[in-house]
Amino acid sequence: MDLNSSPNNTISVNSTFTSPSSADAKSTSRRPIALWPGMYHSPVTDALWEARSKIFERLLDPPKDAPPQSELLTKTPSESRTTILYNFSSDYILREQYRDPWNEVRIGKLLEDLDALAGTISVKHCSDNDFSTRPLLLVTAAVDKIVLKKPISVDIDLKIVGSVIWVGRSSIEIQLEVTQSSEEGSNASDVVALTANFIFVARDSKTGKAAPVNHLSPETEQEKVLYKEAEARNNLRKRKRGDAARREFDNGEANRLQTLLSEGRVFCDMPALADRNSILMRDTCLENAMICQPQQRNIHGRIFGGFLMHRAFELSFSTAYHFSGLVPYFLEVDHVDFLRPVDVGDFLRLKSCVLYTELQNSDQPLINIEVVAHVTRPELRSSEVTNTFHFTFTVRPEVKASNNGFRIRNVVPATEEEARRIIERMDAETSS
Incomplete structure (x- = not known):
């Protein structure tokens, strides 16, 4: 991705203590509280809301009986490219808002910020600058993959650059890169610390149906390459969805099922003889439950996709910590589909x-965590899956080195359904 962006598309982030609605209380034109749909804001979300407040005003109060956009525009990636700057080196309060116990950036908060930035970029691309037409609703449909390439220090300034790299009829792919200097000082070079690809879909704000989005015209050679790669990923996702609908386990996979289940049966039927270096999957589980509050909603009145990722990440981190007995180190989030909205x-x-x-690589053992988000309605006795997240962790090398008795157990399924989930995830990792 071209990291150069025009100054007017660069957003500097400052620490926040007061609510945005009170920050301009002395202003003659105080912004309506409806423009700040909740007080659950990271500094980045706050800055992004400020940057697109005019668009938000239009979204919240569109013209009555406004027609949809009549003519699609053609935009370039540079028109939506946006940069976020975290002034960690000079802003002590901002550092404290993002610091984790190991003096690095809290990944959960960063995931939330990435979703907010991707949403802003999608709004920029889809805007027609015509206040007489009704705006589109843009929602997070999927996260293709998020990969951490290096530790992210909370003491060095951080930058996120993102832009639209591909569009379909009603879908948009946004690529984000998190960069940080390799060392402190004016001569330090920026290196990519994390990459992420978000997919948004457009809906007509009146009918709720899929709506066409503005076209994209890549300009540079790199932009053209990114467009082709994103188009290939989109075609692959479509094929995978079709394959999943038709999939049946063949004899080879049936044998894999039986192999996975063999040790689990020993645990269930002869626990005294089970392998002490293994553990049943069901004995690694943790769970959180919450009522979704108004403070966590977005401008459309629904729960932030970034908030869900934030909470899922922190539960997965706790699960890896509880399981391994050592401080985990995050590596990546695999593809996530947002199956239904959370209200x-x-x-x-x-x-x-x-x-x-x-466990093949003793220097970097991998711990694969699954987090499933359910919307449960006790009064209806129903529960629906809204998201399934897959996080991959290892353990911190410095912590591993100080624990000579370090050992990560093998996880085994006790049921056929658990064995199928393992096989499907392993196959997905192999094909990605």
Whole structure:
């Protein structure tokens, strides 16, 4: 991605203590409280809301009986490219808002910021600058993959650059890169610390149906390459969805099922003889439950996708820590589909488990965590899956080195359904 962006598309982030609605209380034209749909804001979300407040005003109060956009525009990636700057080196309060116990950036908060930035970029691309037409609703449909390439220090300034790299009829892919200097000082070079690809879909704000989005015209050679790669990923996702609908386990996969289940049966039927270096999947589980509050909603009145990722990440981190007995180190989030929206007042349950471990590389053992988000309605006796997240962790090398008795167990399924989940996830990792 071209990291150069025009100054007017660069957003500097400052620490926040007061609510945005009170920050301009002395202004003659105080912004309506409706423009700040909740007080659950990271500094980045706050800055992004400020940057697109005019668009938000239009979204909240569109013209009555306004027609949809009549003619699609053609935009370039540079028109939506936006940069976020975290002034960690000079802003002590901002550092404290993002610091984790190991003096690095809290990944959960960063995931929330990435979703907010991707949403801003999608709004920029889809805007037609015509206040007489009704705006589109843009929602997070999927996260293709998020990969951490290096530790992110909370003491060095951080930058996120993002832009639209591909569009379909009603979908948009946004690529984000998090960069940080390799060392402190004016001569330090920026290196990519994290990459992420978000997919948004457009809906007509009146009918709720899929709506066409502005076209994209890549200009540079790199932009053209990114467009082709994103188009290939989109075609692959479509094929995978079709394959999943038709999939049946063949004899080879049936044998894999039986192999995975063999040790689990020993645990269930002869626990005294079970392998002490293994553990049942069900014994690695943790769970959180919450009522979704108005403070966590977005401008459309629904729960932030970034908030869900934030909570899912922190549960997965706790699960990996509880399982391994050592401080985990995050590596990546695999593809996430947002299957259904989560509304204010929903009873949300997040259930996690260690799906499987990979122990071939003793220097970097892998812990694969699955987190499933359910919207539960006790009065209807129903529960629906809204998201399934897959996080991959290892353990911090410095912590591992200081623990000579370090050992990560093998995780085994006790049921056929658990074995199928493991096989499907392993196959997805292999094909990605």
